[in-house]
Amino acid sequence: MAAEMKQGLIIGAAPWKNGAFLKPYLEKGHWTVFCADGGYANACAAGLEPDFLIGDWDSGDRPELDVPCVTLPVEKDMTDLQAAMDQALSMGISRLLLCGCTGGRLDHTASNLLLLEWLADRGGDGMIVDEDNEVRLLSPGTFQIEDEPHYHYLSLVPLDRRVSGVTLKGMKYPLQQAELVRGDTLSVSNEPGHQMMEITISHGRALLIRSQREEKI
Structure with missing residues (x-):
């Protein structure tokens, strides 16, 4: 172990x-x-x-x-x-x-x-x-993202000029082998679709930003 x-x-x-x-x-x-x-x-x-x-x-x-x-x-x-x-x-x-x-x-x-x-x-x-926010760095690989604590929005912000092979599963707006370009907003303001989500990146780095946390009363 x-x-x-x-x-x-x-x-x-x-x-x-x-x-x-x-x-x-x-x-x-x-x-x-x-x-x-x-x-x-x-x-x-x-x-x-x-x-x-x-x-x-x-x-x-x-x-x-x-x-x-x-x-x-x-x-x-x-x-x-x-x-x-x-x-x-x-x-x-x-x-x-x-x-x-x-x-x-x-x-x-x-x-x-x-x-x-x-x-x-x-x-x-x-x-x-x-x-209101949670930010983490994603490098090439596959990541399991749990919707806990819950945030309303989920965005990928490219750090490299191009981030390729991006697949998003378990979200309101899925992607399959997409290319993200730094400065474009294709991957901004997605939303969780399931409790467990999956992000795959083949090349490049991006910031995963979850925003507007839901407060539990």
Whole structure:
């Protein structure tokens, strides 16, 4: 039996209400919590205790906690969030859930989405979540996507100029061996058709974005 990948929750500084959207994800196994700079405030709002702190503390004073902490220079070659991801990888934690990293500054949001590629190139597996969205990177292969938690929309956004051999099953709008072109919107705003869906990609990489999560009352 293969060893289970260690899991890390990377919390960035983009503000949120209370982090309740994380609950269905954190129920699955143990998570080591990394707070990137102002992400500590988000952790507090969500009732999460950090296991590791890292940042240049330009979003506030360094928290006085008895946990490992790395202080970064303000002038550096990577963001606090990427530094937290790099730290997790150095600790053998390769399955990362990123939050507090969308909204606000568009340059940070766009860069953070592309960090999923950076992570995959280093053998990691990542996902970005916020109150309304879930984002993951798909490389060539076949993937089973469960509609849990439920999101109303499901879109594929090509990262390469062309993503070919795309087959979608179990969705409202299926595709068979289609080619997606970066900049076109053919694969935007699909919807789940079944509890379990299947995506196959032959060549290229794409972001799978599930949006408008359905809140359970």
